[in-house]
Amino acid sequence: MKGLVKGLGVTLRNMTKKKVTYKYPDEPMKMPNRFRGVQHFEPEKCIVCNQCARICPTECITLTGKKNPDPESKVKLVIDTFDLNFEICILCDLCTEVCPTEAIVMTNNFELAAYSRDELFKDKEWLTANNTNVREENNVSLLKAKKGGAE
Amino acid sequence: MGELLTQPLSWGSFLTFALMAIVLLLVILFMVTYAIYAERKILGYMQSRIGPNRTGKFGLLQTPADVLKLLIKEDTIPQKADRPLFKIAPIISFVPSFVVLATIPYSENMYFANLDIGVLYYVALSGLSTIGIVLGGWASNNKYSLIGGMRSAAQLVSYAIPLVISAVGVVLMSGTMNLMAIVERQSGWFWNWNFIPQILAFVVFVISAIAELNRTPFDLPEAESELVAGYHVEYSGFRFAIYMLTEYVYMIAMSALITTLFFGGWHAPAPFLEFIPGFIWFLLKFCGVFFFIIWLRGTMPRIRIDQLMSLGWRVLLPLSLANIFVTAIVMEIIKAING
Amino acid sequence: MALRTEELLLNVGPQHPSTHGVFRIVVKIDGEIIKEATPVMGYLHRGTEKLAENLNYTQIIPYTDRMDYVSAMTNNYVLVSAVEKLMQLEVPERAEFLRVIVMELQRIASHLLWWGTYLLDIGAMSPFLFAFRDREMIIEMFNELCGARLTYFYMRVGGVKWDAPDGWIQKVRDFVPYMRERMKVYDDLVSGNEIFLARIKGVGRYDAQTAIDYGLSGANLRCTGVKRDLRKDHPYSVYDRFEFDVPTRTEGDCYARYLIRLEEIKESLRILEQAVEMFPEGPVMAKVPRVIRPPEGEVYSRVESPRGEIGCYVVSKGKDSPYRLKFRRPSFVNLQILPKLLVGESITNLITILGATDIVVGEVDA
Numbered sequence: 119m120k121g122l123v124k125g126l127g128v129t130l131r132n133m134t135k136k137k138v139t140y141k142y143p144d145e146p147m148k149m150p151n152r153f154r155g156v157q158h159f160e161p162e163k164c165i166v167c168n169q170c171a172r173i174c175p176t177e178c179i180t181l182t183g184k185k186n187p188d189p190e191s192k193v194k195l196v197i198d199t200f201d202l203n204f205e206i207c208i209l210c211d212l213c214t215e216v217c218p219t220e221a222i223v224m225t226n227n228f229e230l231a232a233y234s235r236d237e238l239f240k241d242k243e244w245l246t247a248n249n250t251n252v253r254e255e256n257n258v259s260l261l262k263a264k265k266g267g268a269e
Numbered sequence: 270m271g272e273l274l275t276q277p278l279s280w281g282s283f284l285t286f287a288l289m290a291i292v293l294l295l296v297i298l299f300m301v302t303y304a305i306y307a308e309r310k311i312l313g314y315m316q317s318r319i320g321p322n323r324t325g326k327f328g329l330l331q332t333p334a335d336v337l338k339l340l341i342k343e344d345t346i347p348q349k350a351d352r353p354l355f356k357i358a359p360i361i362s363f364v365p366s367f368v369v370l371a372t373i374p375y376s377e378n379m380y381f382a383n384l385d386i387g388v389l390y391y392v393a394l395s396g397l398s399t400i401g402i403v404l405g406g407w408a409s410n411n412k413y414s415l416i417g418g419m420r421s422a423a424q425l426v427s428y429a430i431p432l433v434i435s436a437v438g439v440v441l442m443s444g445t446m447n448l449m450a451i452v453e454r455q456s457g458w459f460w461n462w463n464f465i466p467q468i469l470a471f472v473v474f475v476i477s478a479i480a481e482l483n484r485t486p487f488d489l490p491e492a493e494s495e496l497v498a499g500y501h502v503e504y505s506g507f508r509f510a511i512y513m514l515t516e517y518v519y520m521i522a523m524s525a526l527i528t529t530l531f532f533g534g535w536h537a538p539a540p541f542l543e544f545i546p547g548f549i550w551f552l553l554k555f556c557g558v559f560f561f562i563i564w565l566r567g568t569m570p571r572i573r574i575d576q577l578m579s580l581g582w583r584v585l586l587p588l589s590l591a592n593i594f595v596t597a598i599v600m601e602i603i604k605a606i607n608g
Numbered sequence: 609m610a611l612r613t614e615e616l617l618l619n620v621g622p623q624h625p626s627t628h629g630v631f632r633i634v635v636k637i638d639g640e641i642i643k644e645a646t647p648v649m650g651y652l653h654r655g656t657e658k659l660a661e662n663l664n665y666t667q668i669i670p671y672t673d674r675m676d677y678v679s680a681m682t683n684n685y686v687l688v689s690a691v692e693k694l695m696q697l698e699v700p701e702r703a704e705f706l707r708v709i710v711m712e713l714q715r716i717a718s719h720l721l722w723w724g725t726y727l728l729d730i731g732a733m734s735p736f737l738f739a740f741r742d743r744e745m746i747i748e749m750f751n752e753l754c755g756a757r758l759t760y761f762y763m764r765v766g767g768v769k770w771d772a773p774d775g776w777i778q779k780v781r782d783f784v785p786y787m788r789e790r791m792k793v794y795d796d797l798v799s800g801n802e803i804f805l806a807r808i809k810g811v812g813r814y815d816a817q818t819a820i821d822y823g824l825s826g827a828n829l830r831c832t833g834v835k836r837d838l839r840k841d842h843p844y845s846v847y848d849r850f851e852f853d854v855p856t857r858t859e860g861d862c863y864a865r866y867l868i869r870l871e872e873i874k875e876s877l878r879i880l881e882q883a884v885e886m887f888p889e890g891p892v893m894a895k896v897p898r899v900i901r902p903p904e905g906e907v908y909s910r911v912e913s914p915r916g917e918i919g920c921y922v923v924s925k926g927k928d929s930p931y932r933l934k935f936r937r938p939s940f941v942n943l944q945i946l947p948k949l950l951v952g953e954s955i956t957n958l959i960t961i962l963g964a965t966d967i968v969v970g971e972v973d974a
Contacts, residue, residue, distance in 0.1 A: 122802055127796070130564065138318060175663060175670055175671070316734050317741055485731060568734060570727060570732040
């Protein structure tokens with residue numbers, strides 16, 4: 119009997135404690151800085167090295183490049199199309215880890231639900247426009263170079 | 270109300286009775302709606318979360334929304350099911366649980382029927398809803414609902430017996446089965462209420478009542494995260510709503526009965542508080558019992574079927590029989606001392 | 609007139625609220641007693657081991673996260689430690705300490721989830737929400753550390769990816785006394801409850817020899833009296849520097865497994881305290897070549913996951929992807945005792961026993 123009464127006491131005491139429900143759709147949920155959300159792409163920085171497409175574990179990145187119309191700049195190729203298939207992207211952030219220029223970075227957005235599968239195939243324009251909540255730390259080796267080897 | 274009952278039946282009084290019955294039905298339906306809401310909110314608070322709060326202000330429209338959803342669902346009947354029995358089973362289950370509410374005195378002037386065999390009428394009718402459950406299990410033409418229905422029938426029958434026998438202790442002490450008179454005998458301070466002299470009967474009655482209601486920790490027929498979904502697996506839409514309605518109306522009826530038999534009905538805990546109307550006291554005590562049943566649901570795990578049967582027959586039944594003997598002996602001793 | 613009875617063939621699953629995933633048991637019952645039980649697995653098979661033959665070692669690590677999704681850090685570690693053994697890499701100390709802290713936190717989270725769902729199967733609703741509330745604190749810490757709440761992808765060959773952000777170690781330090789208080793609340797709520805004890809005691813008993821014969825590991829083995837924990841017997845990472853006990857009991861029933869897992873949470877809290885005190889400075893990643901090419905050879909590395917012994921066998925032919933990768937998953941092996949254990953039990957006890965074995969179907973099928 120004693121165990122039952124103790125259990126009843128626990129639930130009764132819990133009624134007066136603070137509630138832990140998030141008011142989610144009404145208030146946005148704030149994710150910490152390192153959160154791996156949907157990617158953001160900046161076409162000017164991309165040098166079409168193909169590292170992201172090669173490292174992706176599910177091969178969801180397809181990209182094509184074209185010759186740089188500006189003959190003076192050192193960069194040979196600029197990005198023409200860049201597609202990310204979010205049906206199979208697992209948001210593992212390997213693409214941001216290997217990108218040498220931080221052209222592709224992750225944001226803290228995670229709301230990607232859509233009504234049809236076609237909408238999940240995002241192209242360059244959408245990824246460029248997705249520039250809210252961009253993550254600050256992306257490529258760990260560049261981070262070390264920026265901070266002079268600290269950490 | 271009492272004068273109306275004793276007069277000969279005329280069209281006027283018949284219409285009055287019919288109107289009051291409809292009013293009671295509507296009041297009970299309203300109470301059930303908010304009983305379901307209260308249960309979800311209380312369970313939420315016990316689990317560190319808010320219950321429903323998005324539909325309507327504070328979530329008050331949640332149950333009407335759920336009922337609306339159930340009403341507009343498709344009414345499916347399995348192909349080889351026994352159609353007349355399938356349709357009538359929820360009704361057989363619901364009607365007794367509502368009819369017993371007529372006998373309970375809510376305050377000195379608010380009662381619907383003043384039967385001299387109130388307790389007997391109550392337990393007899395509550396036994397009838399067992400038939401509805403067995404019929405529902407049988408008529409669904411589903412092996413698993415048959416097993417579930419049989420299990421719950423076994424549970425209901427085995428716990429009806431300690432229920433009745435523990436109520437007999439109260440009847441012995443009050444000398445009558447009339448619920449009005451039982452309440453009147455508990456007037457005065459709160460230590461006159463029956464739950465103190467009849468503490469053993471009180472405990473046995475509460476446990477049996479929770480088993481009769483199919484509530485945790487005895488909710489094998491209902492929650493069934495184990496195997497089959499019980500007797501109402503094939504019911505959907507409005508028929509399922511009637512089964513759920515039965516459960517909550519029966520819960521209200523049982524809480525009202527516990528209040529009447531053991532907590533002094535509409536009497537205040539102390540004579541100087543009698544200026545507050547009796548109905549308010551009835552409501553407060555009833556809410557306390559109701560909260561206790563919900564509190565148990567939030568805390569306890571489920572009992573296994575064989576442990577449930579052995580608890581009913583080997584523990585509760587001997588205890589309630591012992592209670593009758595002890596009550597009778599003590600009453601004889603007091604009579605011998607006094608006279 | 610003799611009464612003719614037949615045995616009933618019943619399918620528990622694949623869709624069932626209590627089988628913790630898509631898992632099916634075909635039982636033949638006579639009344640309430642089980643005469644024969646056959647588990648059917650494979651509903652969640654995703655071909656991880658075959659896919660791994662075409663992927664880089666770094667690319668396989670997210671796939672291991674998703675095998676035993678409840679304790680992803682130990683899965684990451686088993687693959688990474690196998691490759692490190694093959695390459696004979698030296699991992700920096702700070703990385704090893706971060707790995708231990710993260711794995712012990714993961715053990716607490718996994719046991720909390722097990723506790724909540726086990727009690728939900730038995731019928732109590734509130735412990736589930738209490739457990740998830742506390743597990744949420746651990747998940748939030750992981751979210752700050754590595755950016756994900758369930759599939760962390762935190763460990764790399766040669767170290768870990770991120771260093772701890774500022775204030776994170778302090779959060780771990782504050783979590784330990786909070787969790788100790790909550791364990792007392794859990795004991796009050798459940799462990800003394802007579803209904804719960806009547807459901808669990810004496811159910812699903814087996815002895816030590818059976819457990820060893822079937823290859824059980826983890827709490828399923830330690831409940832029979834065999835004191836075997838890989839963190840103590842074959843220490844890996846920096847576990848040999850910490851002081852902790854290995855809870856063992858002798859009864860061999862579900863109650864013993866329940867108590868052992870609760871004790872393991874307390875032991876993990878001890879390890880966390882010590883690890884946070886001894887936390888060194890330094891780099892978090894060793895100098896690894898850009899493309900990881902282990903030399904030719906085979907290696908088997910094993911780790912004590914919350915469910916038992918998880919092992920990874922790698923055959924490498926010198927290329928950047930393995931020739932063959934095989935995971936010895938604890939839930940798969942622990943399930944094999946079910947057909948023997950369930951004969952003669954009633955249906956209600958089936959759920960109790962299955963819950964106490966603590967399986968995760970993602971791991972059973974890989």
